[in-house]
Amino acid sequence: MPSQKLTTHAPWNEAVTDEQRFGNLTGDQQADVVVIGGGIVGIQTAWLLANEGKRVVLLEKNHIGTGDSGATTGFLTRVPDASIASLQQRHGTEFLTQLFKATRAAQKNLFERVSAVEGHADFVACDTLFCGAEPNDPAMEAEWQAIQHVENGAEHEASEIRIRDEGKFHVRKYLLELLSLPLTKGRDWVGPVTIFEESEVERLEFGDDVLVFTANGSLHAKQLVVAMGDPSPLFAELKHLIEPRLTYVLLADYTKAPIGDEIAWDTHDPYFYWRRLGERSVMLGGCDAPPGTKFEKAPLIQLKEFLKAKFGEPADITHFWSGSLFETVDGLPYAFEHPQVKNVFIAMGLGGNGLVYGSWCAEALRDLVLNRENADAELLQPRRNRQEIAGHRSTPSPALDKGGERIFLPFAKLSEIPDAKPIARTIAGETIMVVKMLGRYHAVSNVCTHAGGALCDGSLQNEIITCPLHGAKFDVTTGQVKGPPAVRALRTFATRVVGDMLEVEVGVTNETEVTKQTKAMVDPFIKWRIPFFVAVSLLWIAELFTQRAAFVRSPLSYHMLTASAYTGATLISMALFCSAIFLWFPRTAGWWRLRRTFGVSGVVFICLHVTLVWATVLKWDLNNYLFSYNPIENPMLFGSLAFPIFLAMTLTSTDWAVKKLTFKRWKFLHRFVYLAFPLMILHYVGMKPDLLKSWPGIVLISTSGLALFGQLYWFVRTTMQRGFKKSTVVGLVLILGFATLAYFALRGWKVF
Numbered sequence: 001m002p003s004q005k006l007t008t009h010a011p012w013n014e015a016v017t018d019e020q021r022f023g024n025l026t027g028d029q030q031a032d033v034v035v036i037g038g039g040i041v042g043i044q045t046a047w048l049l050a051n052e053g054k055r056v057v058l059l060e061k062n063h064i065g066t067g068d069s070g071a072t073t074g075f076l077t078r079v080p081d082a083s084i085a086s087l088q089q090r091h092g093t094e095f096l097t098q099l100f101k102a103t104r105a106a107q108k109n110l111f112e113r114v115s116a117v118e119g120h121a122d123f124v125a126c127d128t129l130f131c132g133a134e135p136n137d138p139a140m141e142a143e144w145q146a147i148q149h150v151e152n153g154a155e156h157e158a159s160e161i162r163i164r165d166e167g168k169f170h171v172r173k174y175l176l177e178l179l180s181l182p183l184t185k186g187r188d189w190v191g192p193v194t195i196f197e198e199s200e201v202e203r204l205e206f207g208d209d210v211l212v213f214t215a216n217g218s219l220h221a222k223q224l225v226v227a228m229g230d231p232s233p234l235f236a237e238l239k240h241l242i243e244p245r246l247t248y249v250l251l252a253d254y255t256k257a258p259i260g261d262e263i264a265w266d267t268h269d270p271y272f273y274w275r276r277l278g279e280r281s282v283m284l285g286g287c288d289a290p291p292g293t294k295f296e297k298a299p300l301i302q303l304k305e306f307l308k309a310k311f312g313e314p315a316d317i318t319h320f321w322s323g324s325l326f327e328t329v330d331g332l333p334y335a336f337e338h339p340q341v342k343n344v345f346i347a348m349g350l351g352g353n354g355l356v357y358g359s360w361c362a363e364a365l366r367d368l369v370l371n372r373e374n375a376d377a378e379l380l381q382p383r384r385n386r387q388e389i390a391g392h393r394s395t396p397s398p399a400l401d402k403g404g405e406r407i408f409l410p411f412a413k414l415s416e417i418p419d420a421k422p423i424a425r426t427i428a429g430e431t432i433m434v435v436k437m438l439g440r441y442h443a444v445s446n447v448c449t450h451a452g453g454a455l456c457d458g459s460l461q462n463e464i465i466t467c468p469l470h471g472a473k474f475d476v477t478t479g480q481v482k483g484p485p486a487v488r489a490l491r492t493f494a495t496r497v498v499g500d501m502l503e504v505e506v507g508v509t510n511e512t513e514v515t516k517q518t519k520a521m522v523d524p525f526i527k528w529r530i531p532f533f534v535a536v537s538l539l540w541i542a543e544l545f546t547q548r549a550a551f552v553r554s555p556l557s558y559h560m561l562t563a564s565a566y567t568g569a570t571l572i573s574m575a576l577f578c579s580a581i582f583l584w585f586p587r588t589a590g591w592w593r594l595r596r597t598f599g600v601s602g603v604v605f606i607c608l609h610v611t612l613v614w615a616t617v618l619k620w621d622l623n624n625y626l627f628s629y630n631p632i633e634n635p636m637l638f639g640s641l642a643f644p645i646f647l648a649m650t651l652t653s654t655d656w657a658v659k660k661l662t663f664k665r666w667k668f669l670h671r672f673v674y675l676a677f678p679l680m681i682l683h684y685v686g687m688k689p690d691l692l693k694s695w696p697g698i699v700l701i702s703t704s705g706l707a708l709f710g711q712l713y714w715f716v717r718t719t720m721q722r723g724f725k726k727s728t729v730v731g732l733v734l735i736l737g738f739a740t741l742a743y744f745a746l747r748g749w750k751v752f
Helices: 040-051 084-091 093-116 118-122 138-147 171-179 236-241 299-311 354-369 513-521 526-550 556-584 586-617 636-651 655-661 663-670 673-687 689-693 695-722 726-748
Strands: 027-036 056-059 124-131 155-157 160-168 194-196 201-206 210-214 217-226 243-253 263-266 273-277 281-289 316-327 334-337 344-348 408-413 423-427 430-437 440-445 459-461 464-466 473-475 481-483 492-498 501-510
Touching: 027 040, 027 210, 027 663, 040 056, 040 171, 040 217, 040 354, 056 217, 084 093, 084 138, 093 118, 093 160, 093 171, 093 354, 118 171, 138 160, 217 354, 236 344, 243 299, 281 299, 299 316, 334 354, 344 354, 408 423, 408 430, 408 492, 430 492, 430 501, 464 481, 526 556, 526 586, 526 695, 556 586, 556 673, 556 695, 586 636, 636 663, 636 673, 655 663, 673 689, 673 695, 673 726, 689 695, 695 726
Parallel strands: 027 056, 027 217, 056 194, 124 263, 217 344
Antiparallel strands: 124 160, 155 160, 201 210, 210 217, 243 281, 243 316, 263 273, 273 281, 334 344, 408 501, 423 430, 430 440, 440 492, 459 464, 464 473, 473 481, 492 501
């Protein structure tokens, strides 16, 4: 067997590369449902809910399909990842019958979704072989006695049980293609799932609604779905429901694969499982064990020995990777509404066949979110194992940080820290790993930023440590990512030696380059503010000179006020058009501060315009302003109604205002833009229609038209997606009201 450096990720990543395809969550956003987790459960739950007309946002802390879902072997089996005989003994035959009925239906639905995606995700229909660890294995007889009553068509021969109508596929092709599948609700097209990658949830707040916070943004939603492999970082009270395990897989090449198309596993403890990939390769997994297990014989060696004994010597072994499993007491998953926190729905404990069981959980979560009856929901409740869930308490990070004060705490005696061997300890709530290299001490977080693996259990070569879960690599001296699937750097800690003790600083962290980049992403427009304001000023000056050239006899103050009006209205129109662009192209949503700057700058020019009008035209005389209460005769009334709305929006266009008002009240206030914007258009059309024939007028009409089109488009699209609601009625009243008003106004001004 040739010796070579093994690829440390699943082969799915070669056809569908690990890269960021969706932007980061930035700013303040809204959704009906927020889904946390971009794996098999999260993606399917989000897609199913979007098909029901829900406005869904999915958050993934890494990249879509790069967690445990992307490390699977692609088995699409409805058979539980547990002894069927034990399940029958634990829960009874009736439970087992209902279980197989439910998972058979979920598998059928999954197959239908797979058949709908482009290329069908390399799907292959096949049988399952459940094999004895040895000839005439007595355990197989007990399994057959249990399964023959609940699985029609199952066959038993010697130490082998065959189950028909199963399958296998390319998991990452399916997950990515599903997200691009058109969503339908009846005959209406509905909006896609909005996805944000590299957006780890840092904090949750609960009330009537749910508030979700990431490093660079926040989400306000009515309901929350948690589809993480291990939700305990956000809900510590759930930790006792699951036990983590690692599983190991290799891919071996043969001249011709010595097995058929079946997916298979055996009764070894822990069991081995295998399948064919293409015509030449065999995928073999096994050696499942809790994290940190010290093996007498390394998993790769165990898998090689089993492979050679079972199938013969391969030509080459090309891949070796690991994945994490989270198992419940009985090996079956949970999907339930949190009993202590309203509007929070959780799936966990998928075990070793999470693809079909993940699809089952996704359908159950959809029905729970929609408050829809599901006959099989009881099967997925933790109470089937008599497990209780304590109340949830939202607690801040225990790390000490007092306004940047340098706080050092003891980590270990110097004599306890070996050379080039990591050790980890929990200090002030932070699990910190220290590595001594060339006489220097380096401290980083012991928690892998990809899936939470304990880095101290991984392998260290020079300064690079490899996570034992999925093979992510980090530089222990800087925290930088050196290999996928991780995308975010480790937190780093300063160290100092005091006597014979090493201390680590927990009050202030070193800032890696990745951290700097992350901070910069909070405001991607920050570097362009000066050029932006220069460009806006040049626009105003250009409009001023254009009017000066066209109307030589008018005073300069008049040209200044009209140039200010056109510049301000153009910028406000651009701000509204940005909102539509963000919805059309979600990756651009990170530029939300650009939209804010457009709007605020526009209102600044409008304020200048209003001041000049009162000072030079109205001469501060109210009678000059109120010469008529008919807005068609006095279009200034339209502008007077719009101006205080724009001013109120500008004064609350700060992060501080959002926090003080609460996002719900802030959003309500800013919805009045849909009233102010048409009033602004009626104002500038009615005041001086002739000015609209100049290039500033053409620019203003064009940007206003684009903004109106974008807002109307998304109003119609949202109505089709969500159906008629109170907000829809309000929107229709505004549209019809302004259309009628515009008709009579334009006729009165003899525009047509």
